[in-house]
Amino acid sequence: AQSVTQPDIHITVSEGASLELRCNYSYGATPYLFWYVQSPGQGLQLLLKYFSGDTLVQGIKGFEAEFKRSQSSFNLRKPSVHWSDAAEYFCAVGQTTDSWGKLQFGAGTQVVVTP
Amino acid sequence: NAGVTQTPKFQVLKTGQSMTLQCAQDMNHEYMSWYRQDPGMGLRLIHYSVGAGITDQGEVPNGYNVSRSTTEDFPLRLLSAAPSQTSVYFCASGPRGGPAETQYFGPGTRLLVL
Numbered sequence: 001a002q003s004v005t006q007p008d009i010h011i012t013v014s015e016g017a018s019l020e021l022r023c024n025y026s027y028g029a030t031p032y033l034f035w036y037v038q039s040p041g042q043g044l045q046l047l048l049k050y051f052s053g054d055t056l057v058q059g060i061k062g063f064e065a066e067f068k069r070s071q072s073s074f075n076l077r078k079p080s081v082h083w084s085d086a087a088e089y090f091c092a093v094g095q096t097t098d099s100w101g102k103l104q105f106g107a108g109t110q111v112v113v114t115p
Numbered sequence: 116n117a118g119v120t121q122t123p124k125f126q127v128l129k130t131g132q133s134m135t136l137q138c139a140q141d142m143n144h145e146y147m148s149w150y151r152q153d154p155g156m157g158l159r160l161i162h163y164s165v166g167a168g169i170t171d172q173g174e175v176p177n178g179y180n181v182s183r184s185t186t187e188d189f190p191l192r193l194l195s196a197a198p199s200q201t202s203v204y205f206c207a208s209g210p211r212g213g214p215a216e217t218q219y220f221g222p223g224t225r226l227l228v229l
Contacts, residue, residue, distance in 0.1 A: 009155070032215055043119075043205060044158075044220040051215045090157060094215075100165050101146045101209040101218050102173070105157035 002027040004093050006106035013081050014114050021076040021109050023091030032094035033074040034103065035065055039087045047089075050074065061085070086113040117141050119221035121206050127227045128196040136191040136224050138206030144219075146209045147189040151175065151202040152223075158205060164189055165211075196228045 003026045013019050025031060032051040036044040048059025055067040065076045074091060091106040122137045140147065148163035150173075160173030164183040178200055180192040189208075193200060203225050209218040 004157075006157075036220075043222040044207075046217050049215070049217070092158075100163070100211075101148070101207075101216060102160060102163060103158075103218065105150075105159070107155050107157045 004106040006109050008109045010110045012112045016080050019078045019081045021089050023074045025093050034092040035076045036090045037087050083113050119219050121221035121224050125225045132196050133194050138189045139187050140208040144208035145211045148207050149191045150205045153202050198228045201228045
């Protein structure tokens with residue numbers, strides 16, 4: 001069975017510092033990989049996704065993620081964090097054998113940005 | 116486009132009461148789904164639909180019913196609410212094409228069952 005692990009429940013980062021959120025997945029083949037962000041009281045917004053090609057993916061709001069097959073990881077990064085990046089971040093996987101859009105989510109990482 | 120809309124935003128129920136969470140999308144998406152979000156557990160799939168008249172169970176379907184009579188609407192019914200169903204519920208929709216397609220999420224319904 002596939003699974004998604006986000007090892008960090010909570011991360012505190014200073015404004016202007018870099019941010020890296022970890023995501024590991026377990027799946028028999030290369031899955032489709034996603035990062036979503038949930039701002040307080042809001043729904044989920046897609047930051048970026050990977051399903052083939054270049055393993056470094058650029059997303060919205062200055063985020064990027066790198067797919068590493070050998071480590072079964074899809075870590076999210078941002079070089080310089082803004083206060084508005086305080087939110088909860090979810091990694092998700094979709095099965096390549098799935099004809100539709102079922103997603104399996106990690107538990108999420110809460111990001112706090114300090115001045 | 117309004118995207119994915121959900122009503123109500125917040126609801127308090129007593130144990131045993133029934134209610135329907137509404138979800139609508141105006142993007143003509145074939146795929147719609149319901150997730151529940153609980154602390155430390157991320158989002159878990161409850162039910163999904165691949166078109167009008169077609170629904171299937173997700174990871175945590177017990178206690179919930181769905182139907183899809185139109186492309187636009189996908190209501191989630193709680194027939195007899197239990198405290199374990201206290202959660203935040205998200206509806207999502209996406210086009211045919213598989214998980215490579217972007218899923219669009221509604222703003223959520225926060226449900227408290229006393």
